[in-house]
Amino acid sequence: MNSSKYLACAAFALSSLIGTDGWVHAKDWQVVRIATEGTYPPFSYLQGGELAGFDVDVANALCAKIQAKCEVVAQEWDGMIPGLMSGKYDAIVASMAITEERKQKIDFTDKYYATPARFIAAKDSGITDTTPQGMTGKVIGVQGSTTQGTYLEDLYKDSEVKIYKTVDDAAMDLATGRLDAVFSDAAILYGWLKTEEGSCCDFVGQEVRDDKYFGVGKGIGVRKEDQDLRDKLNAAVKAIVADGTYQQINQKYFPFSIY
CATH class of the missing domain: 3.40.190.10 (Periplasmic binding protein-like II)
Known part of the structure; x- marks a missing residue:
């Protein structure tokens, strides 16, 4: 590798570890900030002043699987992808369709549900x-x-x-x-x-x-540089489907499978 390519790769790797306080941190994902819409029942809505719904329950189940603390926040739809890219939160669990246009800006996990x-x-x-x-x-x-x-x-x-x-x-x-x-x-x-x-x-x-x-379904949006988080969430989706957690959440909101 020539020196210019090495420096460019090193700079990219370093930038992906710099926190908002200016210090360098390794991402251990002990806390995952997740955005949802909050005005999209039964997937996300306010109940007693708290966010609730299918997307919120799935987000919390995924965080439990990766042993992370979930911080679920409401974000208006128009600002969803810009907020992720600017670092306001780490992932989007908001019934977002996986499309080629969106994949130009962010990455997605595999689908966590698919409906027509x-x-x-x-x-x-x-x-x-x-x-x-x-x-x-x-x-x-x-x-x-x-x-x-x-x-x-x-x-x-x-x-x-x-x-x-x-x-x-x-x-x-x-x-x-x-x-x-x-x-x-x-x-x-x-x-x-x-x-x-x-x-x-x-x-x-x-x-x-x-x-x-x-697209092929609804996926969890993450920044392109956060492949490790995407992989963790992909494994967590498979795990909650396999152990029945997903089905319990599904049945809470729908009399039919949406996976």
Whole structure:
């Protein structure tokens, strides 16, 4: 190795160990800071002032497996990846789809769940065809900065796509008749349909699966330089699936497997 390449590699290795206090530290991952959204029930939401939900339970189970203290914090969706890259936290457990676009910036573990996207509409809407042609002229709500939003904007050119801060905001507009449909992750929509507000509506059309937009599932996001943490979390996902912990969490929120 020539001297310039050696110095570059050494500088990169050193930079990955420098803490926020300016001192050099080895990463032992005794404490792992994890970001989730907190407005995405049943995956993450506030309950009694504390973060709860499927993603939060999975995060805590993974930390237990790697014998680390979990610090789960809420982060708005639009700032999720920038916050990880800037060092605000160490990992993202927030139902984030593994996509090629996101992998340009961060790395992911293997999937920890995979569900299709779906449309929901009022029970008396008459909507059965949710293809781009079938939804011509319809007003569709979707959460911004999501794979579902990109999918609609790219393919549903003859529909009016309305962007919302959260899925709940879009769903409430659907319940009050301001939208014809809402498009999101099926598991998220299933949780809302079971609420009093969601009794107005139901799934319409078919499941939507497209690896180009939705990836192969939802993964845990980590910085590219933190391969050791990614490997630990990958092993932990396999462990909680093998020992039944994952299934217990799954059954707490869904009557069907989402793994």
